[in-house]
Amino acid sequence: MFSLPPDTSGACCEVADQFGGVGGQVQTTQVAMMSTTGVPGWLGESATAYLDQVCRLKGIAQDVSGVLMDVARPLKEYGEKVRETRESIKVLWQDYDDAYAAYERKMHDLQQERVDFARTGIGPMSDYDIDRAEQSCQEEWEATQAELRRTHQGYLEALDEQARVIAVQITAIKDRLFDMSKPHGTREEIGVNLFGDLDLIAVQNEMNHAAQIAPEMAAIITNPNPTPEDLEEFWNQYGDELGNPFVTNMLLTHVSADDILNFSVRVDDVLGDGELHDDILRGVGTTIALGTGGMNLDGDHVEQQALLEQYRDQINLKPGLPLTTRTNSFLEELKNAGDRAFRIPDTAKSHYNPYIHTSGVPDRIGGFDLISQLLGEAGRENPNLTLGSGFFTSTSGEGLSVAEKMVMWDAERFPHSAAANYTDTDSLFSSDGTMRDPMHAIYTLMDCPEALDPQILDQQGTTADPVLAAADRVRLDSVQEFLTSTTPAGMDVNHDGVVDSNDEAMDMTRYLTGGRVLADHYFGFQDGGEQFGKVIQQASMPEPAPDRSQVSTEEWEEWDARDERATRIAGNFLIGYQDGLDVLNSTDDIDVPKDDLDDSYVVDGEDVFGNTNPHLRWWSSLILTPHVEGLTDSLKDPLSSDEELVVGPGIGDHHTFAFSGDVRTRLLGHNGYFVDIGNDAPMEDAGEDTTNGNGRRSDRAPAVYILLTAAQAESMRDLNGSLDGTINFDLDQVIARWTPLEEALFTAQPDAEDRQSQLLDQMNTNEREFQEKIFDLHPIKYLLDDPVFEWAYDAADTLIVEPTLDAIYPTDTVTLGNQSLAHGDLETHLKDATYEAISTHGSFENASQSPAEFCARNDAKYSFVDVDGSVLPYHDMNDGQRKAFDTYLQSESNTLYYDSAINSAGGAIGEANRVHHNAYSQTGAKRDS
Structure with a gap:
């Protein structure tokens, strides 16, 4: 009960x-x-x-x-x-x-x-x-x-x-x-819930998850006969996991590089093409990139990547198998797999070119062909994906890195492949064959991930995760080291099919810029140089010098080495670009009849290398912007030695480069760099060419204008520094220093055809638009990020934009090609810049009469001083005030000596013009006067 x-x-x-x-x-x-x-x-x-x-x-x-x-x-x-x-x-x-x-x-x-x-x-x-x-x-x-x-x-x-x-x-x-x-x-x-964001526990959770699913993924990857349904289920269940760095690295403890490449061939065989086919293969490419130690900062994976980077050196994938050890062994596997040829299934042979030049066997495809295409497509699809540092620098310190092996492998077949624009190479992807160029494919994974891009972060008003930023610095260091290395020993550098004494080791940046050019066939890049230009710009961008009193000796030396590499990359890029321009401008190494030379290397009035690579031409201005000091110094006083390029300490903490007289002659010659960048003007029909990606872009300020802004900013700093006593240059020495570069830029625009002239007539109506585009560029911000350059924003219209555009892109096209008129505009600009510096930084203590006393004795409406008697900034003066200010300086010629510096501009321009004319003569042409 x-x-x-x-x-x-x-x-x-x-x-x-x-x-x-x-x-x-x-x-x-x-x-x-x-x-x-x-x-x-x-x-x-x-x-x-x-x-x-x-x-x-x-x-x-x-x-x-x-x-x-x-x-x-x-x-x-x-x-x-x-x-x-x-x-x-x-x-x-x-x-x-x-x-x-x-x-x-x-x-x-x-x-x-x-x-x-x-x-x-x-x-x-x-x-x-x-x-x-x-x-x-x-x-x-x-x-x-x-x-x-x-x-x-x-x-x-x-x-x-x-x-x-x-x-x-x-x-x-x-x-x-x-x-x-x-x-x-x-x-x-x-x-x-319990441990929240406690990273150590989060890492263990990720590792447990990876250990659980990696064997399941490996079983499908190593299945010799997957069905379309198997592959669809694989993608639906594990597709996103291929972007998880914990999972992919754990997966590589179950599969090898050979397994992955064989799987890609099987996917291509079973699926043929289509969205699922491309998605899986891009996922495979992501796995390879992460296996090299790379990063994936796309979407939800950014937090996983930050965790992994924080504990990369402490993570064990299995007992006795550190992550770093597996990364190194996987890189070795990639090098070995790249040298092998992979069998194409009988059912897939119809998808492939029957003549595989990399292996010489009709039913094989080269390992590096597979690796580069998989990586390239993954990189193009995901701008937040990168390769690891070990891909570019040998992890053992001996032998070649994967990147170096790929450069060497590509050089061996370059004459044949480049002659066909790489169309002889089989493509896994039917939508686009540009990744058949292995170097272009690798470039897609050599730049900074967008999530860490300084310019994007600046626009968003955010800062980078310090862990990820540190990891990306390691990546950048390795890219710099690769770009400052030399081509491997035993490489066919000149692509003549024979490795001999003529194949001297060449700087890697120089080779990749202008050394992968095949006369009349291929000009180095699949996209007009866009991606490569972006990579080089980032690798050559100096970092601000740290305060030596606030950093350790080791930290300072690391920065110093990084700065040296950045400068070397910029210098060799410039020479490499000139190499590209010279390929069809020299009869020494090609079989082009001399009588036909002009028709061979000129396209629409432009050198074919520059015309084919308009994006690289534009990027060149950003690459050289932080290094304009070395550029102008070498144009004025080139090296007296036989060395083409030397990098050493510059003024201040940063490095600078210097090049030889021969290089100066080539750059200033009739087919030189300065002529070529004069062609970088937005086109009326601007837009991307969907066929080859080489269409010009109207949303970018011209290269000449970018470089001129940089040169003018730096020369203004020197003028101010001369007056402040912070640099050991007199005003006339500063003018003489910067005139060679500004003369080359002011006269860069070549004679134009009618089509070009009509377009140039439209350019001078958009000064403010150009100004905003210029000042928003990261390298320009780098130069102007100094109180010294506060003047630039206020004075841009009167001292930079108007005289520059008027000189380079005049609305009166009869002046095109007329160097004497350009020199007149340049002289006006040089004098105005000097007046600006004197008005804001000059001293008038030794004058027989102060500026205020001079203005009191003359017409008040032309007074160039404010109520306190201080000289107005030159850019705020009207024409009458400027004339009165000039009269005052001339009247004090025996006390202030400013007038002699102002008047030295003409002589400096004359000397620069003489050197420029000689360069034309030495390169077989006559320069218009």
Whole structure:
């Protein structure tokens, strides 16, 4: 009648003991008992690098221990309550039995009284009395039962109340650990909820996830006969995981580079083409990139990548297999796989060119062909994907890197492949064959990921994750080291099919810029030089010099080496670009009849190299912008030695380059760099050419204008510095220093055909638009990020934009090709810049009369001083004030000597013009006057 609650007392005590036991175990773990001074057994960097996180983990461990032990107490209390309740109910059972027995006895006695009375008619009770006694006994029994039921119900309700109280207590204890507003239903969710953003735990969670699915992915990749359904299921289930750096690196413990390349061929065989085909192969390319130590900062993967980069050196993929070890071994596998030819399945042979020049076997495709196309397509699809540093520099310090091997491999087949614009090479991707050029493919993964691009971050008003920024610096260092290396020994540098003494080692940047040109066939780039130009610009961009007093010697040396490499890359890029211009301008190395030379290398009035690579032409201005000091110094005073390029300390902390007189002659010659960049003007029909990507862009300011802005900014700094005494140059020396470069730029625009002239007439109507485009460029911001250049923004219209555009892109096209008129504009500009510097930084203490005194004695409406007697900035003066200011300086020629510096501009231009004319003569042409 009175049910017992389930006997959970033992279970409660057992669970409580388990909670208490686990709590005690957690309390005695190494991390919970750790002192705040370090981790026992951790030495060196590990002893301090993660101490903060370990201390946080210690706190969590101690909290967990306390919670677990606190949970044990209410559980035991509830178990005891269950036991007590059950015992009390058992007492009720006995009370019930006793009451029932008493009831039965009393009723029996009454029945006996009734029998005796009926037999004798004599008794203490009549039938009426017995009826009343029986009714009273029954009522008493029912009352006793009701009381016992109430007592039983009270026991159960008390137990329920105790359960509720205990539940509240346990919930409160649990809430001390968990954020109940976040998921906490699964083990993984509890882990994230409990440890939050504790990186060490997050890494372990990622590793556990990767270890679980990597074998499943490997099983499909190594399946020799996958069906279309298998591949579709693979992509649907694991496609996104191919971008997870933890998963891909774990996957590479189950598959080799050969496995991956064979899988790509099978995918191409089974699927042929289409979206799924391309998606899977790009995923494979992403896996290869991440396997080299690269980064994927796309979407949700950016947080995973940041975790991995923070602990890359500490992660073990398997016991005894550090991640860094597997990365190095995978790079070796790539080099070996690249040298092999992979069999094309019989069912797929119809997709491929029957003549595979890389292997010479009709049913094979070269490993490097596969690697480069997979990487290139992945890089084009994902601008936040990069290759690892080990791809560019040998991880062992010996032998060639993967990138160097690819350069050497490409050079071996270059004459044949380039002659066909790489169309002889089989393409895995039907949509676009540009990635068949292996160098172009690699360029897509050599630039900074967009998520870390300084210009994009600046526009967004955000900063880069310091962990990812540090990892990208390692990548940039390796790219710089690759670009400043020389072509490998034994490489066919001149592409004549023979490796001999004529194949002298060449700087890698120079080779990649102008050395991969095949006369009349291929001019180095698949996209007009856009991607390569971006890579070189980033690699040649100097970083601001750190404060030596705030950095260690090691940090300073690292910066210094990086700055030296950036300068070397810029210098060799310039010479390489000139090499490209010279390919069809020299009869020494090609079989072009001399009489046909002009028709061979000129396209629409432009050298074919520059015409084919208009984007590279534009990028060249950004590449050279931070290095204009070396450029102008070499144009004025080139090296006297036979060395074509030397890099050394410049003025200040940065490096500078210097080139030889021969290089100067080539650059200033009739087919030189300065003539070529004069063709960089937006076209009327500007837009990307969807066929080859070489269409010109109207959204970019012309290259000449960019370089002129840089030259004028730097020359202005020198003029101000000369007056302030911060540099050891007189004003006339500054003018002489910068005139060679500005003369080359002012006269860069060549004679134009009617089509060009009409377009140039439109350019001078957009001065402000050009100004905004120029000042928003990262290299220009780099130069102007100095209080010295605050003038640039205010004076841009009067001192930079108008005279520059008027000179280079005049609306009166009759002046095109007229160097004397350009020189006149240049002289005006040089004088105006000098006036500007004198007005803002000049000293008038030694003058016979102050500027204020001079203005007081002359017409007040032409006064060039403010109410305090200070000279107005030249760019704020009107024409009358400027004339009066010039008159004042001329009147003080014997005291201030400023006028002699101003008048030296003409002589400096004359000297620069003489050198320019000689360069034309030495390159076989006559320069217009």
